[in-house]
Amino acid sequence: MMEYAPLDLPENPQLTRNITHFARALRVAGLPAGPGRVTDAIAAVAAAGFSERAEFYYTLRACFTARPEHRAVFDQVFRLYWRDPRYLEHMMSMLTPAVRGVAEDRTAKAAEKRAAEALLHGVDRDVPDMGDADSEQGTEIEIDATLTMSREEKLKTLDFEQMSVSEMAEAKRIIAQMTLSVPPLMSRRTQSAPQGARPDWRRTMRGAMARGGDVVEFARKERRTRWPSLVALCDISGSMSQYSRAVLHFLHAVSNQKGAGWAQVHAFTFGTQLTNITRHMGARDVDAALAAAGAEAQDWEGGTRIGACLEAFNRDWSRRVLGQGAVVLLITDGLDRDEPERLGAAMERLALSSRRVIWVNPLLRWDGFAPRAAGIRAMLPHVSSFRAGHNIAALAGLAEAVARPDDPGEKARLMAALRAA
Template identity: 65%
Template sequence: MTLPDNGLASPQGRLAENITHFARALRRAGLPVGPGRVTDAIRAVAAAGFTEREDFYWTLHAIFVSRPEQRVVFHQCFRLFWRDPQFLEHMMSFMLPQIKGTHEDRRAEVGEKRAAQALLGEARPEPPPLPEGMAEADPQIEMDATATQSAEERLKTLDFEQMSVEEMAEAKRMLARLALPVAPLPSRRLQASALGTRIDPRATIRAALRHGGEVMALHHRKPRIRWPNLVVICDISGSMSQYSRMVLHFLHSVANARGQGRHQGWAKVHGFTFGTRLTNITRHLATRDVDAALRAAGAEAQDWAGGTRIGASLAAFNRDWSRRVLGQGAVVLLITDGLDRDEGSVLAREMERLHLSCRRLIWLNPLLRWEGFVPKATGIRAMLPHVDSFRAGHSIASIEALAAVISDPGDTGEKTRLMRLMSSNKG
């Protein structure tokens, strides 16, 4: 596509005005765009020229995109705003209730729904007319049942990547209200207790000596309880970026929940992120403001939305952090899609070592949102045998399900079924 070359030079040109409207759409879609960037964008386009669509795209991209995770939303907004009629028609379809049988059911790609909402605003197009003769042949139209569900229940099952800006904000508020309770662990150490089942001979004799050697009462003991650590190792590569942000938002609420160590457990919450390298973000989770905490964590993790090296990252964790944070019966949450560039043998070895170092290893994989998921990827096949539980991690409902079973040693999630499937494929 060739753009006009006189938009800024001509007094009648409206390119500067269009760039301003485009910047407002980006701001509604969640990008931090202010008046300064709008001015810079107009000046940059005037200086760089805009005869080719690709040059125009990358000029605006350089001004408005400051973080890797903003690229997808910018790309979708650019496609929609700068006159892609077919894409516009598809975006408008997201704003309509679906009538089964009238058009192909296609879910929005990453960032598309936010782009559509930002550019279309509150406007809703009129529903398309039914095909001629349809009312006579089939007077009862089957409507999408999701339109009748409550907003909160629908949001719980919605994929994190399919959420609009408002839906993401509401989902974060719902995640902040969730708890991740864990049962305390009995230790071999004992403490005095009137309700204990074990007799404390030393305390009994000491008390008897104060009464001339006569035993007046038996003293008892019971095992002390201890709270385990929660260790979260989160994949922040390009395919996991949106899921990781929502999970880390939930992790922050768990780390700062009231009553830690007394009512809902977790002696300490440790957080690690990895893409091509491992980053410890535990100290940032202590910040009470969730936005400031995640902003600081994102600034420290320089490999956000990049490649993935799960094996090398787990090796770094096992070497540098395993003995420090996995004591006292720690529970490890591993959040990744398992799509790794490292060799399967390295990944399997490091997963086995991690599994042996903790009390429970739970793997959350957003790919389980797809029905009929099959572990075909080499990384997934190498990791699956070394986890205690394999569960989905793509929605609020999946996080709620995790909270219900995290203390259940018998829960395996989808691991048993998939291991059986892997065995049958080998045979």
């Protein structure tokens, strides 16, 4: 339990106005802090009192958070608004154009940028003019931009968890334009082709019989091409929340892209239960599609039972959607509550039923990542490729993994570490 020092309020705190402004910041940051919740919060604080900071914190948190995933954003906004004014100044410097000596060189934690952006919503954050407009002796600042990256290039390498609201909106725009093309598969069956590479003796003889036994022309044929299906299994547990939303935006773009080559695109979410959201991915509007998918998946941002959900998929859906050489995208961090043996058996059957299993794991963003968790150790031997999925650049790398069947990603390195352990 968190412990705070006694809350030091001014003589005229204007509590109603402060809580209203605090709720407005929460609403900008993405929490459902409507007028009804503001009224409840004011009444709750009046009833509970605010002699101690801990009571004040838990009272407001009970009124403004409806899900466990809301707490990270609430904690950051609470800290900025009620606890640490200097911290707000630091976050404001992070949101302004970078000036040496202003912003501290460190990576923002999850939800920090969203919280600071929410509190600074509507505030002019432009850098003030350092020179006199009427003076001819203005200060000239020279900036060497030869080694800097564009805003879009920086955004492609930024972790989804560290993005602000505006950065995430821009990331979704980029993701909507991404493609995931797949090369065709060569079938054993053939089809008639006037310029085919193989002679079709059966068709040639049938044509000759129709002409009294005279061979007038030689028929030719070629191998048929077919397109595989894409099956995505997306983990929507609490630890995968931000990454899952970005990946689902990517899947929506793939599902609605014409000419990508996929025969069909199937999407499933899993946390504590498996949910088929394929029909929602076909909607033209991505926000409406994800809202409908979120309404159907009741276990969004809950616990994780990968083994049980994969067993349900193998039992109920594998024969329906894994035909014709389907490629499986498995998006999860591999942190499972089930027994490793159960998870390993489910992964083995999934691998045998599909053409390839590509595992996308956001934990690969850490340089020192190693297969220490029991779930990861059970799943790793049964995947074809193991890749990161924490930013836009990682999602773009999936196209390379799909186009190159012999690309194992990080699997070879991690399997070597697994054998050495």
